[in-house]
Amino acid sequence: MASPWKIGLFQCIGLMGSWKLPENTATDFLDLDHWLTMARRCEEAGVDFLFFADDYGYPVVDDAIPATALRGGIQFPKGDPTAVLPALAAVTERLGLVTTLSTTVEKPPMVARKMATLDHMTKGRIGWNIVTGAGQNASARLFGVPMTEHDKRYEIAADHVDLSLKLWEGCWDEGGLVQDREAGVYADPAKVREIEHHGPHFDAKGVLTVPPGPQRTPVLFQAGASAPGRDLAARYAEAVFLAAEVPALKEQIADIRRRAAAHGRDPRSIRCLIAGTFVVAETDAAAQELRARQVATKTLDDAAASYAFFTGLDLSRMDPDKPLDPSAGLTQTGRTNVERFLGPNAPTVREILEEFQRNSVMGTPYVGDVAHVVDEAARVIAETDADGFLVQPDHTGTFDSFLDLVMPELVARGLVSPQSEPMTLRERLGAPSPHLAPEHPGAAYRSAATALV
Template identity: 75%
Template sequence: MATPWKIGMFQHVGPIGPWQLPENVSTGFTDLEHWTTMARKCEEGGADFLFFADDYGYPVLQDGIPPASLRGAVQFPKGDPSMFLAALAVVTRHLGLVVTLSTQVEKPPMVARKMATLDNMTNGRIGWNIVTGAGQNASARLFGLPLTEHDRRYEIADDHVDLCLKLWEGCWDEGATIGDPTTGVYADPDHVREISHDGPHFSSKGILTMPPGPQRAPVLFQAGASATGRDLAAKYAEAVFLAAEAPALKSQIEDIRRRAEGHGRDPDSIKCLIAGTFVVGQTHADAQRIRDRQIATRTLDDAAVAYSFFTGLDLSQMDPDMPLDPSAAQTQTGRTNVERFLGPDAPTVRQILEEFQRNNVMGTPFIGDSAQVADMSEEVMAFTGADGFLVQADHTGTFDSFFELVMPEFRARGLVAAPGEPTTLRQRLTGSSSPHLPTDHPGYAYRNHAAALV
């Protein structure tokens, strides 16, 4: 069998999808049982991990939050998924758990300690989605900080991740934790040390106070598709989340892997996961009816608000019959969803709004019965060279239709693996026998390999 596809499930802590539909349950996001039930279903359905997007931003138009965002729950509200990941670990055994933390907001020692704690609490099933943030204009307002220039945010992220890796990999040798009450020794002082870091944006001399978990470093995810985002992914990421149409996905994946070679890494060690929106029914007609109902819950005003969140640009103030001005690509809020609409065949502003009304930031959905969407999935995977999907919630705000209709078809075709015995998330994603970073990853160099204890 070819390498099985990796299947992750995408969520955030807030209303998701067409929450206005009576069958959508995502307004229950404040209830812990909503999430424990979902985690159990993800594990039972054969998903590799549950992925939580997160940020501190919200839409801002004309110096304030637009009423449409509040009325329509457009990129608002949002809760903190890191608060309940340990509870999800208790009700699952195989499922990986990936959380987003921003390198603009969270300082490196904070991220390092949180991730080390969660890696212990989940028995090595934790991943960190590295982002510089989303809705940057709002986030800067919220924290009372100036808006940081786009490319500089990625320079900060590079230094941030580098310091985190030093803390995870350099402070504690393997076997340094003894915990022997008879001798009174918890940790061997000869094998625990402070690290020093003097980077362009962060300085540190200190120790990771939490002993490392099974993976030491969490599995590193990244989701930025701009040129600077792809370079950060090529340097550090073990999995990358991409959302675009197939030709752009193919180009992005090839570029990331080419850049990875430039960083001395095996390009195939980075798992490229594409946004998978599956609108599936017993028949194609059933699926299309679901799709029509989904689209009907979103207005062009909602689309303009969503677009402003990701880019900082107000399409409602632009000529609807003209394409975006190329100077819009210099926005400092976010560039991925500007760059995708530029070029010789650039759509008009009205067409961009209509695209966001239908699909938001995700690519064209797979619509049909289980066999039809599986056929389309195989075509996209073969064309792009991707490694799997990060599946978007369906019209109910859950993944029920995917697990009931799509996964059995994938399994019958030999496209996904059986769960097997519980492992760390890194082993599950990469197939490695080791739970730790591979030797060609930059973080590996910070291990004190000569001092490993027997």
């Protein structure tokens, strides 16, 4: 029997999707009650985790924010998800919580301390989405630094993760935290140590001052389909988020699993999750009408601003009847959403804009009644060898239609597991232990005195 699908829900602390629709609640993104209600609903429905994208970027064209981006709420504005996560942890017991921290902006000791603290606060339900960043041109301007070349950002990311793993896995042995008031011993000096790291981009000597939480290392996620992104995923990730059409997804997933095996890892230990947009209603006609309303909220100018955010390229100035110039693939802002539109059957610039108007960076949505969308989702899982979905918000800015209509059908068909007892996020995603697998490169940094089971 196939393993149950893993279901995550995708959000950011900002405007998303069809915010212009009157029933949409995305404009409440700075209202804590909005997120508390959403987290409770997600847990009640039995989804595995709530995933927050994050970055410091926004669309930039000609060294300025396009007016279209400001008027249309395109990748702007947004807040900080790490400020919200502890509150969500306090009102849930089983729901995993995943957040994004950039290896270009955040230094490894900062990430290690934040994630170790959140591992405690969530009782082992935290995950880190490892990204080099998004909207790199805007982010570099904001921090007053030169923009780092695309492939070099992934070299930095690998060194960043390596150091972070040393801090999580190498500083504290099991039993290092004693807390013996009578003896006056808080930590055993023989079981706590400073690590040293001398990598190509980071140097460190010191100790992670936060004792290990239930997972010790957060569950490691990755999102990025370029060749360097896939290799980073194959080396370190335990779950990967992918957005493309079926043929590309099939190739990307097979490639990641091949690369994982080459790195000495079990290819099946990486959960490959597809971006899933479900436009679902009681009838097919109602779903089609809803889809039309969603698409109508975005203009081609909105699509151009969105594309500029992800790639740094301004399609509005290109010949709409010609494909992208292949040299566009050399952009340093982001390549995934350039490379997908290159090749022998490349679409025209106008067709790219129309695709972004409909779907942005996501693949073709599942539109229809419940039986139809679940049938289609099952077909895609079978064809791509994926492990589940990272579901996008619906027309309300929440996941109500997915939770009310799709999740019960998935449970009824045995495609997802029913609600379980509280456990760590790593175990919820199918790992046998709360800790990194023995063949994961991070496990090599455990002291010989550290026995993790």
